[in-house]
Amino acid sequence: MTTKSMEKGSGDRRAIRTKRMIRTALAELIYEKGFNNISVTDLAQRADINRGTFYLHYVDKYDLLEKVEGEIIQELERETHDLGSGNMLRMDSTNEPLPFMVKLFEYFKKNAAIIQAILGPGGDPSFDRKIKKFIEHNLFEKQKSEGLNPEEALISEEYFIPYILSADLGVIQHWLEKGMRESPEEMALALARMSLLGPLRAVGIRKDI
Amino acid sequence: MTTKSMEKGSGDRRAIRTKRMIRTALAELIYEKGFNNISVTDLAQRADINRGTFYLHYVDKYDLLEKVEGEIIQELERETHDLGSGNMLRMDSTNEPLPFMVKLFEYFKKNAAIIQAILGPGGDPSFDRKIKKFIEHNLFEKQKSEGLNPEEALISEEYFIPYILSADLGVIQHWLEKGMRESPEEMALALARMSLLGPLRAVGIRKDI
DNA sequence: ATGAAAATGAACACACTGTTGATTAAATAT
DNA sequence: ATATTTAATCAACAGTGTGTTCATTTTCAT
Numbered sequence: 001m002t003t004k005s006m007e008k009g010s011g012d013r014r015a016i017r018t019k020r021m022i023r024t025a026l027a028e029l030i031y032e033k034g035f036n037n038i039s040v041t042d043l044a045q046r047a048d049i050n051r052g053t054f055y056l057h058y059v060d061k062y063d064l065l066e067k068v069e070g071e072i073i074q075e076l077e078r079e080t081h082d083l084g085s086g087n088m089l090r091m092d093s094t095n096e097p098l099p100f101m102v103k104l105f106e107y108f109k110k111n112a113a114i115i116q117a118i119l120g121p122g123g124d125p126s127f128d129r130k131i132k133k134f135i136e137h138n139l140f141e142k143q144k145s146e147g148l149n150p151e152e153a154l155i156s157e158e159y160f161i162p163y164i165l166s167a168d169l170g171v172i173q174h175w176l177e178k179g180m181r182e183s184p185e186e187m188a189l190a191l192a193r194m195s196l197l198g199p200l201r202a203v204g205i206r207k208d209i
Numbered sequence: 210m211t212t213k214s215m216e217k218g219s220g221d222r223r224a225i226r227t228k229r230m231i232r233t234a235l236a237e238l239i240y241e242k243g244f245n246n247i248s249v250t251d252l253a254q255r256a257d258i259n260r261g262t263f264y265l266h267y268v269d270k271y272d273l274l275e276k277v278e279g280e281i282i283q284e285l286e287r288e289t290h291d292l293g294s295g296n297m298l299r300m301d302s303t304n305e306p307l308p309f310m311v312k313l314f315e316y317f318k319k320n321a322a323i324i325q326a327i328l329g330p331g332g333d334p335s336f337d338r339k340i341k342k343f344i345e346h347n348l349f350e351k352q353k354s355e356g357l358n359p360e361e362a363l364i365s366e367e368y369f370i371p372y373i374l375s376a377d378l379g380v381i382q383h384w385l386e387k388g389m390r391e392s393p394e395e396m397a398l399a400l401a402r403m404s405l406l407g408p409l410r411a412v413g414i415r416k417d418i
Numbered sequence: 419a420t421g422a423a424a425a426t427g428a429a430c431a432c433a434c435t436g437t438t439g440a441t442t443a444a445a446t447a448t
Numbered sequence: 449a450t451a452t453t454t455a456a457t458c459a460a461c462a463g464t465g466t467g468t469t470c471a472t473t474t475t476c477a478t
Contacts, residue, residue, distance in 0.1 A: 012475090013476065014425070014476070015424065018425080036245060036271070039464090039465060040467090041464090041465060049425075050425060051465095051466095052425080053424080053425055053426075055467065056424070056425075062245070094363070119334075121334055121338060122334070123334050124334065125331070125332050125333065126331070128334070153411075153413035154303070154399075154406070154412070155399040155402055156399065159380050159383060162383040163376045163380050163400075163403050164376070166378060166382075167373070167375050167376035167379070169379075170372060170376070170379075171375070174371040175368075187368075194364065194369060195407060198406050198411075199372045199373050199376075200297075200404055201407070202363050202369065203364055203366055204362035205298060221453095222444085222445065222455095223443090223444065223454085223455050223456070224454085227455080227456080249436090250433085250434060259456060260435095261437085261438095261456080262455080262456055262457075264437080265456075
């Protein structure tokens with residue numbers, strides 16, 4: 001887009017420092033009082049910068065949130081784009097997690113503070129959808145209906161993807177909130193098993209079906 | 210609490226009318242511009258009432274949202290409390306949906322406008338949790354771990370409930386957004402099958418496991 | 419060391435807030 | 449049908465946060 005580097009003032013130490021402090025303040029404040037109740041004044045105070053400085057980098061607090069979310073998605077794409085072929089529909093072992101899912105849990109663990117804030121009750125309800133869309137692109141890419149036999153389908157094809165995506169994200173959130181006690185590998189495996197066998201059989205009940 | 214009826218001014222026709230108009234305005238405006246960007250002034254204009262009148266009923270817009278959400282949960286409880294025994298863990302037929310789930314879809318269809326607004330991207334991220342908690346109380350009440358054999362569990366018991374709750378709500382949201390083309394019975398049955406058999410087998414892929 | 423870029427501090431009009439008091443309108447009760 | 453009670457209106461108020469500007473100071477890159 002721009003002719004110079006890539007964005008206005010992203011090369012300067014000060015600008016980077018300022019943005020970092022604003023982002024940290026954002027995570028803290030969302031967690032403390034919810035995004036709704038945050039003012040730019042709050043952010044500036046918490047980040048220990050002049051209020052005017054905030055407007056040097058962001059239009060308003062919504063612009064800030066949007067950009068932070070965008071950077072998270074971009075970073076996720078960067079860290080997972082080389083993990084191709086790990087398609088959900090081809091997964092056949094209940095003893096090996098999908099590499100993509102492992103990476104996902106690892107990234108979430110690494111950036112738990114800001115992600116938990118945005119995904120949490122005081123966060124942004126639209127981020128949920130952005131994450132799901134990202135996961136969908138990676139789990140069900142292209143060959144969506146390959147190997148799918150409409151004759152044998154017990155349910156409409158339309159709903160099993162939202163089912164899995166929501167389930168996965170729900171488990172991720174639960175894991176985050178409970179302090180990330182399990183390893184990314186354990187979690188990714190648990191998800192694979194629940195989607196393959198069904199949550200009820202995977203947990204040991206209902207092995208009779 | 211109060212000695213008189215139950216709440217200040219809830220018996221008067223005018224008060225009821227006003228509240229109804231404010232609620233309708235709320236649903237519309239959330240849908241249009243998101244709860245974040247709504248002002249009390251907006252609500253009053255859209256509902257065609259004096260701004261001061263709003264403050265006669267609610268403290269602020271957050272109070273309004275909270276009360277609307279509370280009423281939804283209360284109404285749900287009222288409409289489903291007689292549907293006992295429909296426990297998820299005891300469900301054994303893949304041809305009969307849980308009555309509780311059918312009722313849930315029916316209620317959501319009946320109140321689609323406001324619920325879609327609050328659950329949607331411009332809505333309240335904490336409502337998600339309230340709904341899930343309500344569903345959990347009804348699907349997994351009390352006898353949580355009955356019939357559960359820890360020896361045979363492939364995954365930690367802790368995660369299958371969040372898995373199912375998130376999956377269910379995700380499917381409900383998808384159904385709402387796509388215009389509620391399927392009947393509540395169809396949807397409840399699809400959910401039952403996916404949780405019993407696993408989403409992948411239920412849709413016709415992966416019958417080999 | 420010098421020019422460029424970022425951060426500061428103060429000031430500004432503006433929009434929305436939440437409250438008040440006086441007045442009008444409409445519902446309920448008898 | 450009228451009296452009484454309750455809700456809604458209207459205008460005005462100070463208060464808070466907004467987004468912008470401009471002159472000035474500080475820091476960075478080279």
